[in-house]
Amino acid sequence: MDSKNASKRILNPKTTHREFFGVPGSAAVMLGTPAVVGIWYFSCNEKVGCQLPTTRSQWSDIAADIINYNAYLSSEAITYYALWWSWLVMLCFVIPCSYAEGTLLRNGERLRYPINGLSSLLVTTVTALLAYANYGTAPYIWIADHFFQLAVASLLFSTAQALFVYLYSFRRSSQDLPAGSDKKPVLLALAGNSGNPIYDFFIGRELNPRVSGLDLKVFNELRPGIMGWILLNVSFAIKQHHQFGALSNSMWLAIIPQIWYCIDTLLFETKVLTTMDVTTDGFGWMLSFGDLTWVPCMYSLQARYLSFHPVHHPPVVAAFIAVFALVSFLVFRLSNSEKNAFRANPSDPAVGHLKYITTESGSKLLVSGWWGMARHINYTGDWMYGLAQCLATGFETPMTYFFSAYFLVLLLHRNYRDECKCRDKYKKDWDRYCELVPYMFIPHVI
Known part of the structure; x- marks a missing residue:
């Protein structure tokens, strides 16, 4: 075996251990987690209340609601979600920032990351306040009322993004490079090079996919979902106030810790660079869906519930x-x-x-x-x-x-x-x- 192929094996060894029980588990997660988002919406909303379905009749009612629902796709929701994602990409590039180096990768490189997540949140907050000053509560009531359409839009976006980075990871391999090339082969995640397209698409094939200087994994980890979580919480709080004329103490107790958690994450943005998600995991469907859909849509459940069912604690x-x-x-x-x-x-x-x-x-x-x-x-x-x-x-x-x-x-x-x-x-x-x-x-x- 020549030295070129030997170094290739060392850089991107074949994945031998598959997490999540391999292909069957990966497929189950990709089907099951969006289903959970849907079930929690159809069984916990203003129309039906919020009770865990435990009987056959309750599950039948949910199934009927899912089948008869005719507003899964909303061109407005898809457009607004694309604008939200693009807005945060733009801020990532235009806001002045310092840079931090990531951990040492096994190819000997350290990637540089712009540190302006908190500044992006501040600019977005000011923009949201200006929108409130000009349009009142209408935009935020719309977000709360179209939560599920926005969730579907984020699912479509996260899946499309995962497909893109999977295909993008094949752009430059060791065998493609001519002798003496100054380009380096794509660095794959150790867990994402199994050769099975379903599993690698799910777990993430490339370790740090970057497009025009944008590190997609770190961007998605910190920006659209985390800030979207804040936006949803605020929108649900505004909806509660709009419907009931005041905010319950339970709403404050739910959203203040969550908003602070998001701010704290951005305050310590450089520390995210040392987490397992960034240093070890590839960027595939699991992280793309988790960042864009799961975090904002499932973590905001408390505020969504309280928006139509206020709880007043002694x-x-x-x-x-x-x-x-x-x-x-x-x-x-x-x-x-x-x-x-x-x-x-x-x-x-x-x-x-x-x-x-x-x-x-x-x-x-x-x-x-x-x-x-x-x-x-x-x-x-x-x-x-x-x-x-x-x-x-x-x-x-x-x-x-x-x-x-x-x-x-x-x-x-x-x-x-x-x-x-x-x-x-x-x-x-x-x-x-x-x-x-x-x-x-x-x-x-x-």
């Missing part, structure tokens, strides 16, 4: 939910900040007192402070924060707790991937670390 209950949300966020943010500060400079006075072990690879693993309590203490805070938002909706229906249940499954799966990755990377040092920090989520519990 002051003591409201105070408890607010404090629970605050404490949960502090666990999430302080633990992540401690980790980020230690990674940046272990000698920083803020973290210099912390204990750690040094692995054979040279990495340092914290065994005190937040990370001495549990190996994934940030996940605990993250999940509790989501639970607080669900508590804001009360206890009349379990459907509004889907966010908390799904997020638990997501974090457990991510925890499994983290543990496998760390065990493979640190080997016996990981066993030593687990002995020093035996709990994964809650100190002295689990």
Whole structure:
């Protein structure tokens, strides 16, 4: 085997382990998750209320509503969604920004990323306020009333985008390049080069697809869905006020933590560059749909429910939910900040007192402070924060707790991937670390 083909194998090895149970699991997710969005809409709306369907007759009613619904496609919704996505792309390029480098890739490169997500949100907010000043609440009531058409538009857009990046990933392979070419082969995700088009389309074939300087994965991770989540929440709050003449304390308790979570994500935009989504996963249907459809449409469920069914909590209950949300966020943010500060400079006075072990690879693993309590203490805070938002909706229906249940499954799966990755990377040092920090989520519990 010549050296050219050997280096090709090293750069983009064939995927041997398929996640999500391979092709059948991938197909099930691609069919099942859009179905969940639809079921949660047709069983939780102004017309039918919000009750989890458990009987055959309830499922029959939902099936009839789905079959008889004649407004899935809306040219207005598709146009407005395309304009929304394009608006954020434009801001990404025109707003002055600093740049941050991503992690070192296995081809020896570090990609540069524009850091202007928070500025884009500020410009978008000012634009939204100007729209309110000129047109009043009408645009936001339209968004709330056409939520499902916008969800369908985002599904079409995310699927088209996934198909584009899948085909785009074949543009330049090692065997295509002439000898002496200064171009480099496309860097594929280690999990996305199975050769099966269904699985690779789902999981993401290329690691960092870029078009004219736009990193599609990081852009989608931070801009259209995160900011769309905020826009939907605000629109549902405006709709509640329009219908009932006031905002319930439950609406405030639901949307303020969610909006702050989105702002916090953009405040720490550079830290997203070190997450598994960016460093490890390819950009395929899973992330495209998750970013554009799943996050804004399913995570805004609490506000959508409260827009037509206000819940008024007694002051003591409201105070408890607010404090629970605050404490949960502090666990999430302080633990992540401690980790980020230690990674940046272990000698920083803020973290210099912390204990750690040094692995054979040279990495340092914290065994005190937040990370001495549990190996994934940030996940605990993250999940509790989501639970607080669900508590804001009360206890009349379990459907509004889907966010908390799904997020638990997501974090457990991510925890499994983290543990496998760390065990493979640190080997016996990981066993030593687990002995020093035996709990994964809650100190002295689990």
